[in-house]
Amino acid sequence: MTSSPTHPEVAALLARSNRLGADPRNTNYAGGNTSAKGSATDPVTGQDVELLWVKGSGGDLGTLTEPGLAVLRLDRLRALTDVYPGLEREDEMVAAFDYCLHGKGGAAPSIDTAMHGLVDAAHVDHLHPDSGIALATAADGEKLTHACFGDRVVWVPWRRPGFQLGLDIAQIKRENPQAIGCVLGGHGITAWGATSEEAEAHSLEIIRTAEQFLAEHGRPEPFGPLLDGYSTLPESERRERAAALAPLIRRIASTDAPQVGHFTDTAPVLDFLARAEHPRLAALGTSCPDHFLRTKVRPLVLDLPATAPLDEVKSRLLELHEAYRAEYRAYYDRHATPDSPAIRGADPAIVLIPGVGMFSYGKDKQTARVAGEFYLNAINVMRGAEAVSSYAPIEESEKFRIEYWALEEAKLQRMPRPKPLATRIALVTGAGSGIGRAIAHRLVTEGACVVVADLNTDNAAAVATELGGPDKAVAVTVDVTSEEQIAAALREAVLAFGGVDLVVNNAGISISKPLLETTARDWDLQHDIMARGSFLVSREAARILVEQGLGGDIVYIASKNAVFAGPNNIAYSATKADQAHQVRLLAAELGEHGIRVNGVNPDGVVRGSGIFAGGWGAQRAATYGIDEDKLGEFYAQRTILKREVLPEHVANAVFALTAGELTHTTGLHIPVDAGVAAAFLR
Structure with missing residues (x-):
């Protein structure tokens, strides 16, 4: 039995997603989602049925394939508005998506499914571009959005992702027929179009227009002047010091659970850490939910210059770690409710060392690397916001609501059990x-x-x-x-x-x-x-x-x-x-x-052995008077088990x-x- 051919709208959606996801200026790894609507034949009734194909939970746009799409019946999805119990119970709607699936439904629907299904457009893109988030996290983001786009792009105040946000954006599109998309306060952008090509063009228009606006209107040194004594070490010295510090920093990051690390010393990171405003900005933490879910609310930042004696740096890092753990525990206690998930660990995921670079941590190398990439996104966001205004991420309480969201906890619980040597x-x-x-x-x-x-x-x-x-x-x-x-x-x-x-x-x-x-x-x-x-x-x-x-x-x-x-x-x-x-x-x-x-x-390990292939096998075979290709069998016969x-x-x-x-x-x-x-x- 052959598989059914890919629907034309799905093919266009996948191509668009891969193009958008391939450029880090458009969205971060595994960030954002895209969708398409179209009709297909219902195999039960033989009648046409309107479907929504949308990137499923946990996928990545740059590598998205058809199995990574959730497939839902549009009539049933839109009918959920009639049973929506309100903002206080909106999380219940995620389970309701299962009753809207078409056939086996494909990938698990994400929290953003409502945004895509309820917006009256055939194609919708929700992305996390640095330029868009810079406007979204600026203190006067609404004003800047209007200055940048006029009425072509609409401002949406911060709201946690979910069913209500989908309703809000659907209403905004109805009330603003001239708009091609919106900037989501503290979060990212959403764009739409009647065709896949139009949606992609609108997404790129928003992203590139925001980039141009920041470049033309931003002040030249948004992170402030160079901080005295915090200049970047030369590359060889930088990497030598990073290697000397890495074991201790990994110990710090692995106090609650073992972690794998990643080191980054790219120019934007080093410049950020050399500037006067980096302590203030780092303390504010990241804003986009995708960012802080990977990087935690804020990083651990060493408050010593790169030239400080190594022993002094190590001692200070241990002190800062104790303070970080106490602060994170206090953050949890400030916002946790009786039904909140248990604290997941109080160690930093990002450690910043001025003059040296950034260490990031996760359950495997990819997770650690991506955490570092996300913090680099956050640095770019801070730079853009500070260039035209001041950086104002979402409230700490909102960060906690997402970090310790029951839906996020359920996603973590669904993850496969770690392999025996994970983190080793x-x-x-x-x-x-x-x-x-x-x-x-x-x-x-x-x-x-x-x-x-x-x-x-x-x-x-x-x-x-x-x-x-x-x-x-x-x-x-x-x-x-x-x-x-x-x-x-x-x-x-x-x-x-x-x-x-x-x-x-x-x-x-x-x-x-x-x-x-x-x-x-x-x-x-x-x-x-x-x-x-x-x-x-x-x-x-x-x-x-x-x-x-x-x-x-x-x-x-x-x-x-x-x-x-x-x-x-x-x-x-x-x-x-x-x-x-x-x-x-x-x-x-x-x-x-x-x-x-x-x-x-x-x-007697002969097969595949470099030692035996290097001449020793021939010597041994000659000693025993056998052909070299029989040596493994010969050794096997002299053992108790008679096995090679x-x-x-x-x-x-x-x-x-x-x-x-x-x-x-x-x-x-x-x-x-x-x-x-x-x-x-x-």
């Missing part, structure tokens, strides 16, 4: 191939963000791309024998994701020779990469893990050869024994910080050690060798 940030060495690549894949599948570290730049980049790109994984080139490169790799890790929680020492090499043929170089090379390299990676990572204060895991991929004594492998086996004892030593030392250190002892060990089996063991079930296990080595009796741990 992993660094895997030797992750460009073989066992390391398999470990990286398993960790990302289970919700972790992964730093793919490898000596081979191309391999690391390819694996990071396989894993889904920068919201899931980043690649770093690192020679684990170099202290400088290891430190640089971990700096990149904390700048990419906020910190590190899980380190897998997997980088390795093997040169198999009898004792009398083993050179000092053979010995040194293997010990440098595996014994020394693991030590250096663990030491550098431990600095971050301890300062974060969130516990963590270090896992060594050792070998059955750490236990098993066999011929012709003195250098490799000795260095694996060194790694195995590092596990025990570090488990004993780092346990007081909640850091668990464990190991995995694989054997694959890279994903080692990855499974790493997951078992780090996924949260073995919370009281440290100093353990797990054999993944299909059963080698001589390597049993005693």
Whole structure:
């Protein structure tokens, strides 16, 4: 059975939505919604029925596809006006939308569905452009809207999104037939048109006209003069200081629940933080509901210049965090009612460091990145509002009503349960191939963000791309024998994701020779990469893990050869024994910080192995007198279980050690060798 063709109005709606959503000047990520009305054949009656297609809850305009649309019968939706119980009970209307769905209804209808269905226009756009919100949040926004647009765009005083706002905008359109749209106080814009092309043209007219108005009428330095001592650090110093502060700031942001971080040092952020008015404006918080739902009511702002001593900055951040938590609790207590949802956490989602940049946090990398993007939108809004007036966001009580809205709580409760490694940030060495690549894949599948570290730049980049790109994984080139490169790799890790929680020492090499043929170089090379390299990676990572204060895991991929004594492998086996004892030593030392250190002892992992592909497989096959492509089968037959060990089996063991079930296990080595009796741990 083939699916029905896309309705022409839907095709036009999707194309328009994608164009509008692709330009950040038009709306923020996942912000706003678009709709189209049209007739289709009812499959039950065979008669035409008028439908509304509207972006569903939680979707993004730039990537919107047909399954992301809610589909409702227009007659039933408009009939809801007859049963509307009034403003005090308007939230009940969201559940009523379910009785208006056509067929299976598509995506869940959003709170803005009424706006789209009740406005008498075939196509409606509701967007959150920075220029429009700048007018919407200006102290004299109504006056400025008239000065900017005349009677072509109408001012709508702030009202929380919902059924009543839909009724209000429908009435405004009826009473202002000349209007192409409206500015929603404190919120955004809505535009309409008889065709998809006309609605899009009207949306862009409002956005571009507002941009031009702000540019022509705005004063040149709306954030005030440069603040003495708050100038921006040079890029290299800026990023070095950001990396030095990131573990502590992540600890601050993760006091109530672990968070993933994102760092931004774009010019608009740095300029804002260098200006005299930034403390006042930051304290006012954001205004657009999409903004403060992601960024919280206001950020935590460091009140020291970038040149302040690092220890002083860290101490001050801890003091400011305590004050922030107390203020947020007081905000909750001021506005909470007996039926309000419980407080969701009192830590900041945005931390601003003058001269350095912005740290943003969320349940995953995308959420953290988008929170930062939203605060950048807020900075642009503040700049526009201050340029032509003064920035006046919606009242704190209104922010609370939305942040702790029962409908918002219900949306949060519907979200899928987090994966076992959600919010965990992993660094895997030797992750460009073989066992390391398999470990990286398993960790990302289970919700972790992964730093793919490898000596081979191309391999690391390819694996990071396989894993889904920068919201899931980043690649770093690192020679684990170099202290400088290891430190640089971990700096990149904390700048990419906020910190590190899980380190897998997997980088390795093997040169198999009898004792009398083993050179000092053979010995040194293997010990440098595996014994020394693991030590250096663990030491550098431990600095971050301890300062974060969130516990963590270090896992060594050792070998059955750490236990098993066999011929012709003195250098490799000795260095694996060194790694195995590092596990025990570090488990004993780092346990007081909640850091668990464990190991995995694989054997005979041939398929996909970089070590075996690099010549060791050929050597081993020659030793045993078999074809190289039979080596995996050969190793399997010498095990108790008669099973070949694959890279994903080692990855499974790493997951078992780090996924949260073995919370009281440290100093353990797990054999993944299909059963080698001589390597049993005693």
